[in-house]
Structure formats: C-alpha cells, structure tokens
Amino acid sequence: MIRFENAGKTYPGQARPVVDGLDLAVPEGTTCVLIGPSGCGKSTTLRMVNRLVTPSEGRVRVGGADVADLDPIALRRRTGYVLQGIGLFPHRSVAQNVATVPELLGWPRRRIAERVDAMLDLVGLDAGRFRDRRPDSLSGGQRQRVGVARALAADPPVLLMDEPFGAVDPLERGRLQGEIGAILRRLGKTVLLVTHDIDEALRLGDRIALMREGRLVQVDAPERLLARPADAFAEAFVGSDRWLKRLALIPAAAAREPVAAEGAPRLPEGASLRDALGLLLAADAERVALAGEGTVTLASLRAAAVDAAGGFTCAP
Known part of the structure; x- marks a missing residue:
C-alpha cells in the first residue's frame, strides 16, 4: 500500500506548490497511473515515495510506515524504479545491470546468477543470448526490458515507473506495454506509474489519477474515467474519441x-x-x-x- 496524506511540495522561490494537498491511496497489488499535463506534479509525486523528493507538508506511507522515518538508501533498495532514460550502466553487462540491487543487498553469488537468468526470462530476453551483452548493443525496447528486470530483481513490493516507455519506438511500445503490464499483474506488485499518454494509462492502470496544477482532478477506474469525466478538463484530456x-x-x-x-x-x-x-x-x-x-x-x-x-x- 502507498498512501499520500495531504502531501505537498513547494520549492523555494515558487509562487505555488508543485504538489498541493494530495490525498491518494494505491492498494496493495494494484497499478495506479498518474497522468496530466506537463508540470502538473506527476513525477514529483512519484519521487516522494522513495524520498528523491521530500514533501514540504503531509506525509507519504509505504506499507504503513512513514517514509520520512525510513533510511533513504534502504528504502530505495526495496523499491523498484524504472525511468524513461532507463539508466543502465553502460560499462556493465546486462547481467551485471540486473544484479545491481541483489549485489548491494549481499545476496550469495549463485542466488544472484539464478535470479538474473529468471528475470531476463520473465521479460522475454533469452539469458544465453543477452546476459553478457552491453546496453549499447541493445534496441530501445530491449534496454527497457533490462531496466524492468533490474527493478524487479530484488523482488520489491513497490515499483515506481516514470515515463517507462517514452524512449521506446512507437512500433514496439504497444506490445511492450502489454507484456510488461501482464507481468506486473501476474506478480501482484504495487505500482505507481507516471505517463502523459492516455492510451498507456488506460492499458496499464487499475486506477488512473488525473492531475492538474498539483491537485487531483479525478481518481477512477479507466472505464469510469472514460464514461464519466469529472469536469470539462477531464473530458478534454481523455479526448473526444473516448468512446x-x-x-x-x-x-x-x-x-x-x-x-x-x-x-x-x-x-x-x-x-x-x-x-x-x-x-x-x-x-x-x-x-x-x-x-x-x-x-x-x-x-x-x-x-x-x-x-x-x-x-x-x-x-x-
């Protein structure tokens, strides 16, 4: 469970909060998609969960614990994180990238090797072919699969995904969204995902949280967001072709x-x-x-x- 309780963020010198009085719950085992225009506070909200951003007010809880009371390094090691730029280490092989967090956690070498192969298989990459390759030899979609495998390697209960498919070729994006979405549902992870793409939100989200100027406009299941937009902004955002x-x-x-x-x-x-x-x-x-x-x-x-x-x- 991820819970935002009146969470807000204001940076020094800014006239208004980036995130303002956010109350939002992401139940265990579900995917909540944050969506809205650029600058609406989506990514700031997501980064409050692993303390890359510290709230100016309110609190954020993960599994009932206030993240402000947790060691940030330990918190990040048990929180999967997938971002648009993927962030693979270019000098490390695919296997070494996937093994990053298990190595930091001190797992035995054999357990790490088995986990790496299992994660590559999970995301549709043959370990025998890809284990020893470097990121610059992979396609955008393959790099994103490695990024997801790395985020899941230590079996974190919570996964944060910030524009995870934004750098993927449009021709591959839909297939990758479907495959990764099916994996996350099968694993039962609690996922908070940021996107600006309404079709991606509808495809992946159990619930969609639409934001505007740091505030929530509507939080609903995809079907209900399309069927009954809360206001004119929500209706315009989902599009005239919502049917x-x-x-x-x-x-x-x-x-x-x-x-x-x-x-x-x-x-x-x-x-x-x-x-x-x-x-x-x-x-x-x-x-x-x-x-x-x-x-x-x-x-x-x-x-x-x-x-x-x-x-x-x-x-x-």
Whole structure:
C-alpha cells in the first residue's frame, strides 16, 4: 500500500506548490497511473515515495510506515524504479545491470546468477543470448526490458515507473506495454506509474489519477474515467474519441460468433474490440478470427460495444 496524506511540495522561490494537498491511496497489488499535463506534479509525486523528493507538508506511507522515518538508501533498495532514460550502466553487462540491487543487498553469488537468468526470462530476453551483452548493443525496447528486470530483481513490493516507455519506438511500445503490464499483474506488485499518454494509462492502470496544477482532478477506474469525466478538463484530456478508447478495454471475445474462421485474418491473443475493428477495416474483411475459436464481424462488434456501454455518456 502507498498512501499520500495531504502531501505537498513547494520549492523555494515558487509562487505555488508543485504538489498541493494530495490525498491518494494505491492498494496493495494494484497499478495506479498518474497522468496530466506537463508540470502538473506527476513525477514529483512519484519521487516522494522513495524520498528523491521530500514533501514540504503531509506525509507519504509505504506499507504503513512513514517514509520520512525510513533510511533513504534502504528504502530505495526495496523499491523498484524504472525511468524513461532507463539508466543502465553502460560499462556493465546486462547481467551485471540486473544484479545491481541483489549485489548491494549481499545476496550469495549463485542466488544472484539464478535470479538474473529468471528475470531476463520473465521479460522475454533469452539469458544465453543477452546476459553478457552491453546496453549499447541493445534496441530501445530491449534496454527497457533490462531496466524492468533490474527493478524487479530484488523482488520489491513497490515499483515506481516514470515515463517507462517514452524512449521506446512507437512500433514496439504497444506490445511492450502489454507484456510488461501482464507481468506486473501476474506478480501482484504495487505500482505507481507516471505517463502523459492516455492510451498507456488506460492499458496499464487499475486506477488512473488525473492531475492538474498539483491537485487531483479525478481518481477512477479507466472505464469510469472514460464514461464519466469529472469536469470539462477531464473530458478534454481523455479526448473526444473516448468512446473509441473504451473499445480498447473490452476483449474482442465479447463479440465472439461461433462461425468457422477459414481464411479470415487472425487477431492476436488478448485483442480488444478496437483491435478487431482496426483489423476488419484494414483487411476490408467481413469477419476476423479470434485467437481461440470463433470470429468477430462488424455487426457482432457493434452489439458487444453497445452491450458493454451501459451508462456510458457522450457529448452529442
């Protein structure tokens, strides 16, 4: 559990707080995404958790303990941290990068080696191929996977992610988001993630905390944020196409028809209604095949979307 209790941060010489009276709880095992315009206080809020930023007022608790009462070095060693620049040590191999925190914690060498291989496998990198490579020989997506493996290596209960996919090629970003999101849900980590990308927030967040000028505007599940924005700012931020964004939250299987799929374009496992619509239009097809049995048509997709849209309100 991460809890902000009237937490605020004002820097000397500034007219207003960067973060102002923040009250927010991130339940254990969930992912909360902080989102909002540049300068709204997202990253400052995240850095209060591991004491890279000290609150000017209020407190931040992790697992019930006030972080101000904890040794900052020990706190950071048991808090995973993934950032946009990734921050891998260029002179150290992939294995040495992943082993950083376990080495600082004094783990036995054999345990570290086993953990490194397990973490590389977890993030989809073959240990035999990647263990001894240097970061400059990796693609952006591969470096980000190593960064996540390093953050998880000591099995921290809390993971902080600051614009983790911002430096990744757009063509790889969606796939990487999906894979890392599935890993975090499987591990049951408590995650606080910062992004400016509403689609990324909707894809990864169990709850989304929308901020403006250091204050919370709305904290809600992704579906409810899209269905009922709290005010005009929230509505503008999620976008006029929020009904289409909502299709990305509904699995394509919701529109399943028990019809043979011979010759139909195939959707990947875990595809959404938006993925199905995109493939139908791109392939100019009458139906697309699901990863399991059955197909999706425009008619079945429309019916599933309408059925799932109970209570969804949209400006005319």
